[in-house]
Amino acid sequence: xxxxxxxxxxxxxxxxxxxxxxxxxxxxxxxxxxxxxxxxxxxxxxxxxxxxxxxxxxxxxxxxxxxxxxxxxxxxxxxxxxxxxxxxxxxxxxxxxxxxxxxxxxxxxxxxxxxxxxxxxxxxxxxxxxxxxxxxxxxxxxxxxxxxxxxxxxxxxxxxxxxxxxxxxxxxxxxxxxxxxxxxxxxxxxxxxxxxxxxxxxxxxxxxxxxxxx
Amino acid sequence: xxxxxxxxxxxxxxxxxxxxxxxxxxxxxxxxxxxxxxxxxxxxxxxxxxxxxxxxxxxxxxxxxxxxxxxxxxxxxxxxxxxxxxxxxxxxxxxxxxxxxxxxxxxxxxxxxxxxxxxxxxxxxxxxxxxxxxxxxxxxxxxxxxxxxxxxxxxxxxxxxxxxxxxxxxxxxxxxxxxxxxxxxxxxxxxxxxxxxxxxxxxxxxxxxxxxxxxxxxxxxxxxxxxxxxxxxxxxxxxxxxxxxxxxxxxxxxxxxxxxxxxxxxxxxxxxxxxxxxxxxxxxxxxxxxxxxxxxxxxxxxxxxxxxxxxxxxxxxxxxxxxxxxxxxxxxxxxxxxxxxxxxxxxxxxxxxxxxxxxxxxxxxxxxxxxxxxxxxxxxxxxxxxxxxxxxxxxxxxxxxxxxxxxxxxxxxxxxxxxxxxxxxxxxxxxxxxxxxxxxxxxxxxxxxxxxxxxxxxxxxxxxxxxxxxxxxxxxxxxxxxxxxxxxxxxxxxxxxxxxxxxxxxxxxxxxxxxxxxxxxxxxxxxxxxxxxxxxxxxx
Amino acid sequence: xxxxxxxxxxxxxxxxxxxxxxxxxxxxxxxxxxxxxxxxxxxxxxxxxxxxxxxxxxxxxxxxxxxxxxxxxxxxxxxxxxxxxxxxxxxxxxxxxxxxxxxxx
Numbered sequence: 001x002x003x004x005x006x007x008x009x010x011x012x013x014x015x016x017x018x019x020x021x022x023x024x025x026x027x028x029x030x031x032x033x034x035x036x037x038x039x040x041x042x043x044x045x046x047x048x049x050x051x052x053x054x055x056x057x058x059x060x061x062x063x064x065x066x067x068x069x070x071x072x073x074x075x076x077x078x079x080x081x082x083x084x085x086x087x088x089x090x091x092x093x094x095x096x097x098x099x100x101x102x103x104x105x106x107x108x109x110x111x112x113x114x115x116x117x118x119x120x121x122x123x124x125x126x127x128x129x130x131x132x133x134x135x136x137x138x139x140x141x142x143x144x145x146x147x148x149x150x151x152x153x154x155x156x157x158x159x160x161x162x163x164x165x166x167x168x169x170x171x172x173x174x175x176x177x178x179x180x181x182x183x184x185x186x187x188x189x190x191x192x193x194x195x196x197x198x199x200x201x202x203x204x205x206x207x208x209x210x211x212x213x214x
Numbered sequence: 215x216x217x218x219x220x221x222x223x224x225x226x227x228x229x230x231x232x233x234x235x236x237x238x239x240x241x242x243x244x245x246x247x248x249x250x251x252x253x254x255x256x257x258x259x260x261x262x263x264x265x266x267x268x269x270x271x272x273x274x275x276x277x278x279x280x281x282x283x284x285x286x287x288x289x290x291x292x293x294x295x296x297x298x299x300x301x302x303x304x305x306x307x308x309x310x311x312x313x314x315x316x317x318x319x320x321x322x323x324x325x326x327x328x329x330x331x332x333x334x335x336x337x338x339x340x341x342x343x344x345x346x347x348x349x350x351x352x353x354x355x356x357x358x359x360x361x362x363x364x365x366x367x368x369x370x371x372x373x374x375x376x377x378x379x380x381x382x383x384x385x386x387x388x389x390x391x392x393x394x395x396x397x398x399x400x401x402x403x404x405x406x407x408x409x410x411x412x413x414x415x416x417x418x419x420x421x422x423x424x425x426x427x428x429x430x431x432x433x434x435x436x437x438x439x440x441x442x443x444x445x446x447x448x449x450x451x452x453x454x455x456x457x458x459x460x461x462x463x464x465x466x467x468x469x470x471x472x473x474x475x476x477x478x479x480x481x482x483x484x485x486x487x488x489x490x491x492x493x494x495x496x497x498x499x500x501x502x503x504x505x506x507x508x509x510x511x512x513x514x515x516x517x518x519x520x521x522x523x524x525x526x527x528x529x530x531x532x533x534x535x536x537x538x539x540x541x542x543x544x545x546x547x548x549x550x551x552x553x554x555x556x557x558x559x560x561x562x563x564x565x566x567x568x569x570x571x572x573x574x575x576x577x578x579x580x581x582x583x584x585x586x587x588x589x590x591x592x593x594x595x596x597x598x599x600x601x602x603x604x605x606x607x608x609x610x611x612x613x614x615x616x617x618x619x620x621x622x623x624x625x626x627x628x629x630x631x632x633x634x635x636x637x638x639x640x641x642x643x644x645x646x647x648x649x650x651x652x653x654x655x656x657x658x659x660x661x662x663x664x665x666x667x668x669x670x671x672x673x674x675x676x677x678x679x680x681x682x683x684x685x686x687x688x689x690x691x692x693x694x695x696x697x698x699x700x701x702x703x704x705x706x707x708x709x710x711x712x713x714x715x716x717x718x719x720x721x722x723x724x725x726x727x728x729x730x731x732x733x734x735x736x737x738x739x740x741x742x743x744x745x746x747x748x749x750x751x752x753x754x
Numbered sequence: 755x756x757x758x759x760x761x762x763x764x765x766x767x768x769x770x771x772x773x774x775x776x777x778x779x780x781x782x783x784x785x786x787x788x789x790x791x792x793x794x795x796x797x798x799x800x801x802x803x804x805x806x807x808x809x810x811x812x813x814x815x816x817x818x819x820x821x822x823x824x825x826x827x828x829x830x831x832x833x834x835x836x837x838x839x840x841x842x843x844x845x846x847x848x849x850x851x852x853x854x855x856x857x858x859x
Contacts, residue, residue, distance in 0.1 A: 025398075142451060
């Protein structure tokens with residue numbers, strides 16, 4: 001008797017099998033993962049809060065170095081990308097695969113725009129020598145150093161999430177094209193959407209904390 | 215070859231070869247791979263522990279230099295915490311038995327389960343790599359306190375990255391269990407018909423999920439601080455080391471419950487089976503697991519009473535700490551009440567469960583001493599803490615782990631170990647354990663500080679007792695492991711249900727078939743521990 | 755067979771499909787809130803604590819809008835709302851206890 005026979009003859013399958021696809025389990029798993037992401041950034045928010053309290057004037061002074069307009073544009077770009085991925089889900093639910101792909105693709109485009117703007121923002125800071133370890137940075141008072149350190153750490157980690165989210169959506173687009181994600185099996189697209197919205201939510205907090213509190 | 219012979223094909227036989235194990239999606243095989251890995255690291259770290267006790271046999275230098283001693287106790291802590299206790303019960307017995315107890319054939323995400331195991335291996339390799347290069351493993355203690363962890367020349371970066379990866383593995387296991395419990399319970403099994411082990415895993419998983427990310431990011435900050443040489447926690451450059459301690463203990467205190475809660479779940483399984491009667495206060499035990507998980511988030515500050523935290527914060531944390539005692543005591547009273555008037559069948563698993571209660575009581579009550587600000591200030595960072603900690607972790611979680619191993623051994627391997635030998639090994643283990651750790655409580659009260667390779671001459675006698683205890687303990691451990699291996703190799707065949715248990719895992723053959731059940735498992739009416747032939751019920 | 759049907763019917767429970775206009779409205783609200791928070795920040799530079807509070811308040815309203823409409827929390831079962839409330843409550847507690855230590859040190 002061969003191995004396949006052994007498994008093939010195993011006719012009985014439990015109704016609640018872990019090997020069956022379960023859309024609800026998939027969604028719940030994604031949400032649980034989002035909680036861990038929230039608390040990952042949460043640790044950084046705790047650090048931000050403690051050091052903002054200890055160095056109020058330094059944080060205020062340092063925050064004027066950031067360009068509010070670039071931040072605002074980036075916020076709008078991200079919010080719009082959230083809209084397009086949400087619409088992409090609706091499109092696929094309604095069965096319009098083509099529109100769904102176009103919308104998901106525009107989310108990736110928005111992610112790229114976000115990263116390009118971020119690149120110029122960071123570039124300007126590098127020119128001023130504000131990256132941790134650079135000469136100008138080292139001449140700043142401690143409070144301002146902490147501010148820039150946290151700025152680079154938090155927006156950097158966020159940018160990393162933007163990249164990961166973009167790749168995730170890219171994979172999802174490929175699977176929609178192959179038909180593996182479709183009207184009846186939409187979980188992965190929904191999950192990529194959830195992840196993308198989380199990236200958005202984190203930025204919603206980062207934006208005022210670093211750019212707006214003057 | 216007839217179809218009727220098929221139920222005899224268990225999950226060991228269905229596929230052979232090393233790759234059928236390494237890339238298996240079967241929760242039982244993943245659980246066993248965890249068991250072998252975790253067991254290996256336990257032996258390594260226990261060996262380091264024995265070496266430390268040997269160094270402390272006499273005042274002054276015996277077998278290692280102060281620096282080596284610092285590295286040994288750090289390695290002992292890191293391995294025991296991150297590579298043994300945290301994954302031990304959830305990843306080994308949780309993986310193996312949670313789906314069986316819920317009457318399903320696997321966890322909700324089998325691939326993520328395998329990923330979680332491989333992340334564990336990767337993390338272990340990172341941790342072991344610190345031995346190989348530079349100035350050796352970290353010497354900071356397992357807590358990696360800043361600013362020392364930022365300044366020391368030992369391989370802290372690698373050790374910290376190892377903890378980060380292991381944390382990720384732990385998160386994925388927790389995530390998997392929560393979804394499994396929500397989605398894969400057998401039809402008819404509500405949350406309140408779940409075995410208590412599943413409840414304890416549910417509570418544990420929430421801790422793994424919500425606490426671990428905080429330490430992940432904290433450890434990344436330590437890495438960044440070391441690699442880029444710029445400070446978040448070093449006071450010399452504007453940081454605040456107490457903030458590191460806050461972040462560290464926001465994870466690491468709940469992590470203590472990651473270790474203890476599943477152990478309580480195991481005891482809640484063993485006791486009704488060997489008392490042959492329904493558990494007293496099912497809901498109280500189930501919900502107290504959730505309560506411990508919940509309250510466990512609010513008490514981290516009690517590790518920091520002497521660190522320079524503010525007085526009011528210390529008092530609030532101290533008060534909150536006492537609340538943990540309530541759900542813990544509820545459990546203990548319910549276990550004892552379950553035994554009362556039961557038809558007690560004294561077997562090794564029950565002995566381990568009783569030893570758990572005994573040790574955990576000592577651990578828990580000394581914990582209250584440490585939880586009170588005024589008392590803690592006197593015994594902080596003394597051997598009292600070491601004793602307390604090991605009573606909870608080793609005497610509690612460790613003994614429950616061994617108990618579970620003896621309880622489920624016939625189910626996992628379909629064989630039985632030698633009972634007489636198991637009893638002897640247990641007795642030696644129990645005596646050795648108390649001989650090793652009880653003197654530490656006294657030494658701590660007398661003022662012997664921890665984490666030194668040396669001590670004043672007046673502490674000599676008790677240190678000798680403790681070191682001899684470590685030898686007794688090691689003997690017991692080796693006997694126990696030898697007995698289990700002998701049972702695995704040539705023990706006599708065990709029936710599907712040798713202890714007459716009634717949770718669902720006992721309804722399938724031993725070892726279980728690949729898909730766990732060949733027919734629908736049947737739920738017992740009136741709760742998971744409603745023994746049909748019980749002599750008495752708890753109804754008045 | 756009967757059980758199998760149960761499982762599939764459970765999976766076919768009607769998912770909420772957001773209409774394009776609903777999503778577009780959500781987006782418009784988020785943009786308006788962003789405009790508000792930027793405006794307050796630029797014009798109200800003298801009211802420091804007020805700007806922190808309003809900035810965080812507006813951010814939280816935005817996060818709720820994203821969560822409820824884009825992430826479908828509004829249309830999920832109660833379980834999801836309970837879970838997120840517990841997670842956020844825990845995190846808020848962390849913030850409160852840490853800042854309490856600093857405020858009273």
